[in-house]
Amino acid sequence: MAGDAGVETAIRGYLDHLAVERGASPHTLAAYRRDLDRYRRHLSSVGVTDLAAVSESHVEGFRVALSTADPEAGREALASSSVARSLAAVRGLHRFLTRDGVTAVDAAAAVTPPSPAKRLPKAVPVDRMIAMIEAAGGTETDTEPARLRDRAMLELLYASGARAAELIGLDVDDLEGLDQPGGGSVILRGKGGKERIVPLGRPACDAVAAYLVRARPALSVKGGSGKGGPALFLNARGGRLTRQTLWNVVTTAARRAGLEGEVSPHSFRHSFATHLLDGGADIRVVQELLGHSSVTTTQIYTLVTVDTLREVWAECHPRAR
Structure with a gap:
């Protein structure tokens, strides 16, 4: 490929390389x-x-053009994620050309993609969270194994802030002290295999204990699967629960409770963190409970809390308007 190769020729060569x-x-x-x-x-x-x-100015000009609307040309500004994707392709092209000696300098090396828009997690208000958990069923008089299981899962999600993968990966032996007056605890295995111990309050302990006694034995023998293995939460065939089933349980409970908008298993994790911070918990404690390796990841929840404070201030302070 000669140094004066056309742009199209260079692009074809790069795509062939990929x-x-x-x-x-x-x-x-x-x-x-x-x-x-x-x-x-x-x-x-x-x-x-x-x-x-x-x-470099040409590449920077391309980045600006992607981020800028042009009404005359009928072109809208691209989202930051789309701009970042396009720049990744351009940076890869120039890196390839420089490495192969087609160009002497990597013109795109110093042009960085835009930071993605910070998406604030949506926390479910406390009263709506409780309504959603109760909508799953699993009352003291309930005899339906699936409802007892669903109630235990939702209580555990909210009490521990567990990720979906952490919850469905739980084994029975990961629970301790469910019968203790002050509550028990659960061992969660997060990203990279890191373990953390999270305390559980009485509502979660009672719901999980009821499931273990009144529901799990019935589920474990379904489909001839014997004792169901070590998995804590079982599906209707006696095997370990899947992400899809957990998602369905959450969305069904949200619909029954009349919640609008999308509610996912991760909504419980968001709510867990936000409600702790609203209650005065130290961010370092919340970091440990969530299993974040850096407190920077946890700090996004402080933005939610600040927004909540601002709303209350605007509503209540006599000089807010």
Whole structure:
């Protein structure tokens, strides 16, 4: 490939490299082709037809163009995630060309993609959370194993802040002290196999204990699966519960409780953290309970709490308006 190779020739060479040497999927190649075609058109619009002539300012101009709406051309500004994806393709192209000696300098090396918009987690209000848990059933007079299981799962999700994968991965032996007056605890295995111990209050302990005594034995013999193995939460066939079943349990309970909008197992984790901070918990404690390796990850929940405080202040303070 000569140093004065056209942009299209360079793009084809890069895509061939991704397909043959990197084993990129057809879907990935198609996405990169679309992004790089957009880049080629941008360079052409500013008079650049030789990639050896591309400078950092050209790449930066492309980034700005992606983020800017052009009503006359009927073009809307792309979301930051789409801009980041396009820049990843462009940065990969220039890195490839520099490594192969087509260009002397990597013109895109210093152009960084935009940071993704910070999405604040949505916490379910305490009263709605309780209504959702109660909507699962599992009362003292309930004899339906699935309802007892569902109640235990939702109580445990809210009490521990467990991720969905952590909850369905629980074994019976991961629970301790369910019969203790002050509550018990659960061992959660998070990302990277890291373990943490999270305390459980009486409602969660009582719900899990009721499930273990009145529901799990019946579920464990379904489908001839014997004792059901070590898994804590079992499906109707006596095997370990799946993510999809957990999702269905959560969405069904949310619908019964009249909650609007999307509610997922992760909503319980968001609510767990936000309600702790609203109650005055130290962020370092919440970090440990959530299993975050860095407190920076946990700090997003403080933004939710600040927004809540601002709403209350705006509603109640005589000088807020």
